[in-house]
Amino acid sequence: MIVLERLTKSFNGIKVLDDLNIKFEDQKITVVIGRSGGGKSVMLKHIIGLIRPDSGRVLVNGIDIGTLKRKELNEIRKKFGMVFQDGALFDSINIFENIAFPIRQHTKLKESEIKDMVYSMLGDVGLSGQELKVPSEISGGMRKRVAVARALILNPEIVLFDEPTTGLDPIMSDAINNLIISIHNKFKFTGIIISHNIEGAYKTGDVIAMLYGGRIIEMGSPAEIKNSKNPVVNQFVTGSMSGPINFNII
């Protein structure tokens, strides 16, 4: 289980996370929604130890990752997979090598075994036959799929998705959402998705949490969030201009 306790983080005097508390349940997909620039990605980077909090704790299976040394943190990170907003694929190597990268770094498998794993994963994400292309030769949707494949190749316990459908057309967004659901059913990881795509959140999330003003203001099932009485949540999920959300607030 991942627990964020009283997490606070400021950048240049601006508080992005303010006493944030949240628990992510094992093997469920939690979608964290909120406005762009509202601190969702910052929260995600705290979970994987890319950013250290000003105060508060990030507990992964009971271990406070803020106290770990680099090597210990790397051991914890082996439990994770992460899909970056723009894929963050290694642009100088082809798709096969991108997906094989974590295997080569952390296992001593034979080349034939690596090939089997990569081809199987390429099939799971619908990219069979594309393995020799480099990232610049494929579309945004395909890049996201490769990023998903790379994140899942070592069968991690926890998978983080940073805005997996941003920048994609509605059909491709839906395809990525379906992909997340299908791979979750197959691999049973704990998923944390950062998104401001409400329809996608309803579809993929077992739990939805709303981040606003640096903290979680509401958390519940998709149905509960849809029918929330909280005016901020209500304004956000309906996409209304009128309501309590101040457009000057980051």
Added chain:
Amino acid sequence: MDEILAPFEGIGKFILKTIDELGSLVIYLWESTLSIFRYSINFGNLIDQMAFIGVDSFYVVGLTGLFTGMVLSIQSYYAAKIVGVTYMIGPTVALSMTRELGPVLTALMITARCGSSMASEIGTMKVTEQIDALEVMAVDPYYYLSIPRILAAMIMLPIMTILCSLIGIIGGYIVYAYFLGLNHATYIEKIYQYMKLSDIYNGLLKAVFFGIILATISTFKGFETTGGSRGVGRFTTQAVVLSSVYILFADYILTSILF
């Protein structure tokens, strides 16, 4: 009063910034060195970098050495002819190349060719979150990106310096013997007479330091990169300028100590 103090404030800020940057560089080098002991060295990656710094730089380093040796030979001839010591052209070229010009010019050419590439490659990886991706995949970016480059530069700079110096001496010989029409044997004989092994060793020791300097600064600037594609350009320029300045500065210090 403020106007009088303004220049001093500027100087103070510059000194503080330099000390800050130097401190960060030392910490970075220390972190990178530690990662050698944390993980085993990736030899495939190291060999790729050695090929890039060494084999792929052969022509540029060779041409630099050749023309430098040829120019040295001609320039020395004009001076030596006046005092009647043209037989000293060989040692002049050889000592200049092995002690000074070989290591420095090799380092500067490799900084321009490979240092800029190191900074821009790592810088691009930084701004496109590829470095974050490495971290998330539990791969230490210092171990994966810095160490192979720093080690490769340490190993290849002396080798490239030997090539540069040797080709420079040959270039000097071509001018001496064929263009100036002087005695072939004297050139080589006098080199043997005046050059010591320590001249070569000390030149190569310099090259090792220059390799560490150029690769450390270039990769460090890559990791420091912010600000998108413009940032990549800016930090790459900084990497080349700073590496070149530190190489020349280190050259003075090392020359004072070694010779």
